[in-house]
Amino acid sequence: MASAASPTSTIFRRPKQTSGWMSWITTVDHKKIGIMYGYSAFFFFILGGLEALILRLQLAGPDGTVLDAAEYNAMFTMHGTTMVFLFVMPVGAAFFNYLLPLMIGARDVAFPRMNALSFWIFIFGGIFLYSSFLFGTTGPPSGGNLPGGATDASWLGSTINGGWFMYQPNAGPRFSTGTVLDYGAIGLQILGLASLISAVNFIATILNMRAKGMKLLRMPVFIWMTLVVAFLLLFSLPIIAVALFMVTFDRQLGTLFFDTFQGGDAILWQHLFWLFGHPEVYILILPAMGIVSETLPVFSRKPLFGYPAVVFAGAAIGFLGFGVWAHHMFSSGITPVAQAAFGLATMTIAVPTGIKIFNWLGTMWMGKIKFTTPMLFSLGFVALFVIGGLSGVTHSIVPADWQQTDTYYIVAHFHYVLFGGAIFGIFAGLYYWFPKLTGRMMSEKLGKLHFWLMFIGMNLTFGPMHWLGLQGMVRRTWKYPAEYNFGTWNMVVTVGAFIIASSILIFMVNWTKSKRRGVEAGMDPWDARTIEWSIPNPTPEWNFGVSPDVQSLDDWWHRKYDEDEDGRPVRRPDADSTIAQFHDQGVNPPAPIHLPTPSYFPFFAGASFLAVGYGVIYHTRGWGLPLLIFGVILLLSSLIGWSLEPLEEEHEEVHA
Amino acid sequence: MAEAQTKAQPSPKQYVQIAVLLAILTAVEVALYYIEQAGVSGRIVYPTLIILAILKFIIVVAFYMHIRYEKGIIARFFTVGFFGALMLYTVVLGTFGVLTAMSG
Amino acid sequence: MSDVAHEEHVHESTGVETRKLAMWVFLSSEFMFFGALITNYLLFKGRVGYTAPYPAEIFDIPFTSVSSFVLLMSSLTMVLADHAIHRDDQRSTRTWLIATALLGMVFLAGQAFEFTTFVVDEGMKISTNPAASAFFTLTGFHGTHVLVGVIMLLTLIGISFRKGRLSTATGLNLENVALYWHFVDIIWIVIFTVVYLIK
Numbered sequence: 004m005a006s007a008a009s010p011t012s013t014i015f016r017r018p019k020q021t022s023g024w025m026s027w028i029t030t031v032d033h034k035k036i037g038i039m040y041g042y043s044a045f046f047f048f049i050l051g052g053l054e055a056l057i058l059r060l061q062l063a064g065p066d067g068t069v070l071d072a073a074e075y076n077a078m079f080t081m082h083g084t085t086m087v088f089l090f091v092m093p094v095g096a097a098f099f100n101y102l103l104p105l106m107i108g109a110r111d112v113a114f115p116r117m118n119a120l121s122f123w124i125f126i127f128g129g130i131f132l133y134s135s136f137l138f139g140t141t142g143p144p145s146g147g148n149l150p151g152g153a154t155d156a157s158w159l160g161s162t163i164n165g166g167w168f169m170y171q172p173n174a175g176p177r178f179s180t181g182t183v184l185d186y187g188a189i190g191l192q193i194l195g196l197a198s199l200i201s202a203v204n205f206i207a208t209i210l211n212m213r214a215k216g217m218k219l220l221r222m223p224v225f226i227w228m229t230l231v232v233a234f235l236l237l238f239s240l241p242i243i244a245v246a247l248f249m250v251t252f253d254r255q256l257g258t259l260f261f262d263t264f265q266g267g268d269a270i271l272w273q274h275l276f277w278l279f280g281h282p283e284v285y286i287l288i289l290p291a292m293g294i295v296s297e298t299l300p301v302f303s304r305k306p307l308f309g310y311p312a313v314v315f316a317g318a319a320i321g322f323l324g325f326g327v328w329a330h331h332m333f334s335s336g337i338t339p340v341a342q343a344a345f346g347l348a349t350m351t352i353a354v355p356t357g358i359k360i361f362n363w364l365g366t367m368w369m370g371k372i373k374f375t376t377p378m379l380f381s382l383g384f385v386a387l388f389v390i391g392g393l394s395g396v397t398h399s400i401v402p403a404d405w406q407q408t409d410t411y412y413i414v415a416h417f418h419y420v421l422f423g424g425a426i427f428g429i430f431a432g433l434y435y436w437f438p439k440l441t442g443r444m445m446s447e448k449l450g451k452l453h454f455w456l457m458f459i460g461m462n463l464t465f466g467p468m469h470w471l472g473l474q475g476m477v478r479r480t481w482k483y484p485a486e487y488n489f490g491t492w493n494m495v496v497t498v499g500a501f502i503i504a505s506s507i508l509i510f511m512v513n514w515t516k517s518k519r520r521g522v523e524a525g526m527d528p529w530d531a532r533t534i535e536w537s538i539p540n541p542t543p544e545w546n547f548g549v550s551p552d553v554q555s556l557d558d559w560w561h562r563k564y565d566e567d568e569d570g571r572p573v574r575r576p577d578a579d580s581t582i583a584q585f586h587d588q589g590v591n592p593p594a595p596i597h598l599p600t601p602s603y604f605p606f607f608a609g610a611s612f613l614a615v616g617y618g619v620i621y622h623t624r625g626w627g628l629p630l631l632i633f634g635v636i637l638l639l640s641s642l643i644g645w646s647l648e649p650l651e652e653e654h655e656e657v658h659a
Numbered sequence: 660m661a662e663a664q665t666k667a668q669p670s671p672k673q674y675v676q677i678a679v680l681l682a683i684l685t686a687v688e689v690a691l692y693y694i695e696q697a698g699v700s701g702r703i704v705y706p707t708l709i710i711l712a713i714l715k716f717i718i719v720v721a722f723y724m725h726i727r728y729e730k731g732i733i734a735r736f737f738t739v740g741f742f743g744a745l746m747l748y749t750v751v752l753g754t755f756g757v758l759t760a761m762s763g
Numbered sequence: 764m765s766d767v768a769h770e771e772h773v774h775e776s777t778g779v780e781t782r783k784l785a786m787w788v789f790l791s792s793e794f795m796f797f798g799a800l801i802t803n804y805l806l807f808k809g810r811v812g813y814t815a816p817y818p819a820e821i822f823d824i825p826f827t828s829v830s831s832f833v834l835l836m837s838s839l840t841m842v843l844a845d846h847a848i849h850r851d852d853q854r855s856t857r858t859w860l861i862a863t864a865l866l867g868m869v870f871l872a873g874q875a876f877e878f879t880t881f882v883v884d885e886g887m888k889i890s891t892n893p894a895a896s897a898f899f900t901l902t903g904f905h906g907t908h909v910l911v912g913v914i915m916l917l918t919l920i921g922i923s924f925r926k927g928r929l930s931t932a933t934g935l936n937l938e939n940v941a942l943y944w945h946f947v948d949i950i951w952i953v954i955f956t957v958v959y960l961i962k
């Protein structure tokens with residue numbers, strides 16, 4: 004199989020397993036990594052969802068007794084953090100990983116081992132964060148008590164609890180004495196590193212690994228959005244990294260960055276956090292925008308309306324996204340000039356966003372729309388995202404935002420963009436690319452049931468939050484008295500949340516059943532436009548039997564269809580034979596293909612961060628420092644081993 | 660890999676000359692620090708110091724990091740990163756009033 | 764279609780070698796990292812009236828000038844190593860790499876000495892005042908970057924001794940280490956002026 008044995012492989016043999024658990028741990032195949040990202044992200048989605056349900060049980064009626072105040076703090080923090088950092092971001096990474104090489108016609112990403120490293124760092128970061136449930140302590144603030152009068156929280160309350168943005172000095176050593184916020188700061192640091200590495204990797208891949216003829220302006224919009232997201236990550240993560248280091252040092256080494264009693268600055272934290280935080284919200288939404296920009300044309304059977312405008316608007320959103328962070332700080336006492344400037348800047352973001360929405364509508368206009376499940380989710384995305392975008396613009400009006408900020412109106416806004424936007428987009432993508440993954444179709448019947456339940460549940464859950472907020476229901480409140488008359492709508496909200504939960508159950512049933520017994524998809528089940536559908540389903544290990552030669556935007560479509568005088572698509576007479584030809588060369592590559600060789604080191608380098616994390620938190624205990632040193636040594640030796648690993652062996656021949 | 664670079668790169672001798680230049684600039688910087696100590700206004704010294712630092716920065720990036728000899732895409736990344744950071748953090752310091760305090 | 768026999772061209776759509784491209788991409792993000800740290804220092808250095816001493820009061824300019832000079836010269840030795848490997852001159856490559864690593868270690872030793880004097884003799888700890896926190900964090904992270912650079916250099920030197928030669932085909936390649944090293948140097952050029960020389 005392997006050609007002449009490589010002379011350099013004396014000390015560092017590379018692993019060879021192709022099946023079994025070892026093959027997953029050592030894999031560097033972007034498809035396997037993508038699948039692992041997907042499943043683990045979904046697992047965290049379930050956890051975050053359960054936390055949300057507990058929150059909603061507490062608020063279902065006045066004077067809820069399900070949680071105490073400390074537990075409520077922990078639950079909403081963990082819910083938000085999980086959804087942002089452990090679900091939406093990694094599920095984006097799952098899509099990028101699986102699809103990026105397929106959509107640009109590449110064998111793999113630019114750096115397959117680095118790709119595996121990102122994944123393992125993410126996994127261990129997630130484990131680390133969640134281990135705070137087991138090991139974390141809250142403890143009372145110096146000279147005070149936990150909210151509600153308790154002195155220490157139950158296990159449910161003993162996890163990160165400073166809100167997902169960990170405002171200082173509340174989350175600093177003075178007011179949060181236990182260890183949970185160390186778990187928070189260090190855990191996010193680890194997760195951020197994972198994303199930074201994948202950002203570099205994806206940028207290099209998109210810029211350098213495109214197939215012949217895949218010019219930048221022939222790339223699918225999804226790839227463009229991946230590129231924008233990667234740049235947002237690249238430039239925003241270092242900022243939050245510094246901010247998290249500062250908190251960690253405040254808590255571990257006694258630095259005074261945010262200690263307002265001794266010259267520290269609370270507003271500095273807000274700047275640094277939101278300098279990252281606003282680009283972050285676009286990191287969450289742009290993948291979904293990319294997904295629907297692929298699905299809408301396919302199911303409208305028309306090209307994307309104004310492709311260059313959509314690409315340009317996406318880039319503009321990314322660029323402007325760096326200039327609006329202080330709209331999260333309108334009530335923090337920044338100067339009126341800053342308020343006006345950031346209010347205006349925020350309004351301008353609505354322009355490229357609006358452009359995209361009009362382009363999506365233009366794509367559907369006069370199209371022959373097929374209402375498949377992925378199409379329904381895409382339509383749901385557009386509708387709900389518009390609502391969330393509009394309430395977003397209302398926050399950009401400063402005096403209005405003073406009324407809205409820290410109320411349920413804000414909660415409504417970001418759930419319309421995140422749940423209605425990001426998550427509907429993600430489900431559209433899951434239904435759409437499921438055949439690519441498995442070679443089978445998901446059940447349309449269950450899919451549509453899932454969509455309608457989720458659509459109704461979503462609006463019942465987050466719609467009434469608008470009015471609750473305007474009535475004055477405070478965000479992050481753990482209970483409310485009956486006299487406020489919040490009870491009815493809150494009950495509706497809770498019912499909505501359980502409807503969403505049931506729709507997710509249906510999705511899981513659909514997924515597991517279809518994976519085993521779904522209808523065979525065959526080649527190109529959606530009659531799609533982009534080149535990832537020009538190869539067999541499920542994707543062969545080597546992706547493309549023959550490296551693609553891209554002739555145009557929507558290359559695959561133009562191999563199947565011509566246009567008549569009115570611009571209507573006419574199926575070419577040779578379309579079926581083209582498909583058959585692509586199928587054959589996909590299944591039986593005419594020439595041997597080189598694939599990257601697996602490696603042990605990404606796993607160990609990732610695992611070392613667990614030791615480093617615990618080592619830092621417990622460095623004052625006897626075993627903490629040795630653990631920290633062990634972690635650093637494991638990391639260094641993994642990386643050195645990695646760099647000594649023979650690169651020549653990275654390529655191994657596969658014969659079909 | 661060297662073929663990708665179009666223009667001829669400096670010779671070792673030129674690298675040494677560049678280093679000498681850098682060393683001289685550093686010496687001037689340190690001298691300026693003492694000139695300011697001796698009572699010359701910071702309004703003259705500080706801008707000069709910043710210009711000197713920018714010069715050194717550009718020289719290292721252009722010649723030692725070979726950005727002059729590379730494809731334009733690399734210079735673009737670098738400038739976006741640099742000026743992006745400069746702009747964002749200037750605004751942050753501006754909202755704190757630090758810049759007005761420093762120039763005043 | 765089957766004439767796409769040569770897959771190599773696929774790897775570099777931009778014409779820039781992929782690992783080099785990735786290194787530049789990464790370095791451009793480092794501006795955000797150090798920018799935040801420098802911002803911290805600039806913000807806090809004006810906050811006086813808390814526990815003394817403040818960094819600006821105790822800087823040892825002659826000493827720091829020397830270590831700045833050392834780091835600057837390490838960029839020269841680094842570029843000479845880079846130049847040598849491109850002409851496949853393995854011996855001088857190794858020599859210049861060793862020189863660079865040594866200069867880097869001298870710089871680190873200088874920083875260790877500076878920190879010790881500040882903490883022990885002058886009584887300025889990382890927890891004394893916010894300006895001190897910002898100073899130690901900024902220069903400490905810069906030092907960590909130098910340390911990482913030194914480790915990469917030592918690894919290269921190790922490979923060079925073990926295998927007798929350095930190839931550009933290993934995951935860790937000299938050209939990228941050089942880029943990283945020069946970058947750490949230009950960050951110090953900024954720090955030296957903005958933190959040490961300007962009051």
Ligand code: HEM
Nearest residue numbers: 284287288330331353356392395396398399408417420421
């Ligand atoms: C038209 C586009 C948008 C505008 C004009 C906008 C505007 C705003 C403003 C001004 C706030 C601050 C409100 C406050 O705290 O007082 C805010 C909060 C928020 N936005 Fe948006 N937004 C937009 C799109 C998005 C998108 C696409 C997402 C994510 C996918 C998003 C997620 C969030 C989140 C998570 C918060 C709450 C942050 C927090 O305080 O915890 N927004 N938005």
Ligand SMILES: [Cu+2]
Nearest residue numbers: 281284330331
């Ligand atoms: Cu925002």
